[in-house]
Amino acid sequence: xxxxxxxxxxxxxxxxxxxxxxxxxxxxxxxxxxxxxxxxxxxxxxxxxxxxxxxxxxxxxxxxxxxxxxxxxxxxxxxxxxxxxxxxxxxxxxxxxxxxxxxxxxx
Amino acid sequence: xxxxxxxxxxxxxxxxxxxxxxxxxxxxxxxxxxxxxxxxxxxxxxxxxxxxxxxxxxxxxxxxxxxxxxxxxxxxxxxxxxxxxxxxxxxxxxxxxxxxxxxxxxxxxxxxxxxxxxxxxxx
Numbered sequence: 001x002x003x004x005x006x007x008x009x010x011x012x013x014x015x016x017x018x019x020x021x022x023x024x025x026x027x028x029x030x031x032x033x034x035x036x037x038x039x040x041x042x043x044x045x046x047x048x049x050x051x052x053x054x055x056x057x058x059x060x061x062x063x064x065x066x067x068x069x070x071x072x073x074x075x076x077x078x079x080x081x082x083x084x085x086x087x088x089x090x091x092x093x094x095x096x097x098x099x100x101x102x103x104x105x106x107x
Numbered sequence: 108x109x110x111x112x113x114x115x116x117x118x119x120x121x122x123x124x125x126x127x128x129x130x131x132x133x134x135x136x137x138x139x140x141x142x143x144x145x146x147x148x149x150x151x152x153x154x155x156x157x158x159x160x161x162x163x164x165x166x167x168x169x170x171x172x173x174x175x176x177x178x179x180x181x182x183x184x185x186x187x188x189x190x191x192x193x194x195x196x197x198x199x200x201x202x203x204x205x206x207x208x209x210x211x212x213x214x215x216x217x218x219x220x221x222x223x224x225x226x227x228x229x230x
Contacts, residue, residue, distance in 0.1 A: 001168075003171075008142035030210075030212070030213075031210060031214050032210070034217040034218075036218075042223075043201055043203075043222065043223060043224055044152070044201075044218075044221060045219035045221075046217055046218060048221050049208060049215070049217040050210050050215065050217075052207060053208075055219070087151075087220075088151060089152075089217070091215040091216060091217060092215075093168070094165055095154050095156075095166075095168060095169070096154040096167075097154065097156070098151060098152035098153070099151075100151050101151060101152075
């Protein structure tokens with residue numbers, strides 16, 4: 001199975017900050033990666049797929065980049081509703097696997 | 108707007124079979140890939156497997172010997188059966204829809220719709 005390692009696991013930031021979350025794959029996955037946001041008690045929500053394609057309805061302050069084994073999710077200016085846990089998922093091969101998550105908290 | 112809703116027992120005894128159903132509304136179950144994903148504190152998010160409307164399935168090898176996903180197009184539902192459960196199978200179970208996206212001739216299937224999730228406890 002392809003392992004995905006997210007860093008950091010926990011991040012404290014303030015409204016208006018620019019934050020970056022990294023996802024590293026144990027082997028190359030081209031650009032076959034998605035990012036999800038999850039709030040407590042809710043299902044994950046798709047933000048970005050194919051490494052950098054923004055899902056319809058997702059604010060443009062979210063962006064993704066990367067290919068091969070290293071990927072990043074950037075939030076350009078944090079809003080109060082962005083405090084949540086973020087997961088990456090590889091779609092390169094079965095079984096689809098997820099990173100362990102990055103919890104973004106208010107500083 | 109597609110909506111998914113999981114249903115089934117919230118408590119299952121060890122060694123028994125966990126059975127869940129996902130009802131899809133707002134769209135046809137035909138033509139898409141439908142999956143089950145679970146989330147536990149110990150293992151995070153885990154993709155269990157999915158089914159296509161032809162009945163074709165792909166399962167996570169770690170669960171393959173115990174999992175069956177099936178489709179009922181007449182009811183717009185799909186189901187999960189997980190046999191011989193243990194406490195390690197305690198989790199929130201989500202049903203989900205994967206959509207098709209092509210990158211330079213390669214198809215990937217991210218999840219665009221999720222159910223609200225249902226907690227299943229094995230005890």
